């Protein structure tokens with residue numbers, strides 16, 4: 001499928017048919033997500049993959065019992081990782097030039113408190129974009145979701161404080177049908 005078709009055919013799926021996505025296909029999707037762009041290439045994301053029914057059931061009430069949570073194949077919990085220094089160290093080990101590493105450390109030091117989380121979360125949404133379009137390109141369906149309690153998800157998934165649930169992306173095979181897209185006109189969007 002060409003990218004324009006991917007964008008036009010992707011839609012926010014409300015219910016999945018429960019069928020499991022084969023491991024090789026999911027691995028392809030993981031590659032598309034992992035290769036998302038991020039500022040400085042710091043990649044401040046960790047993505048918890050939930051496939052077992054018991055955990056999905058435990059999470060559902062903390063997402064308004066939206067049916068996507070329990071009917072999907074793989075529930076991706078996109079988390080922002082605020083330990084930026086660890087990622088910068090990994091980039092240094094991977095061969096990033098010394099000057100660039102120093103610039104990244106300076107940048108990270110300047111990001112304090114809420115600004116650090118907000119910055120990391122902005123990057124997470126780029127990975128989410130790859131997930132929803134990547135899924136469609138691979139013949140899968142998805143739904144970007146913010147209707148959940150990040151605090152309760154962190155508790156159920158026993159996440160450390162630096163891994164902050166930011167957005168969800170259930171993946172699977174839709175059992176509903178897309179509705180016509182409602183989008184503002186080009187003249188409004190572009191000025």
Ligand SMILES: Cc1cc2nc3c(=O)[nH]c(=O)nc-3n(C[C@H](O)[C@H](O)[C@H](O)COP(=O)(O)O)c2cc1C
Pocket residue numbers: 010011012013014066143144145146147148167181
């Ligand atoms: C960040 C984000 C959060 C969203 N949260 C939810 C959600 O919690 N539940 C849901 O059913 N849809 C959710 N949506 C889906 C939007 O409602 C949907 O993308 C929008 O209505 C446009 O429809 P389309 O994606 O089918 O074209 C979310 C979308 C985005 C981008």
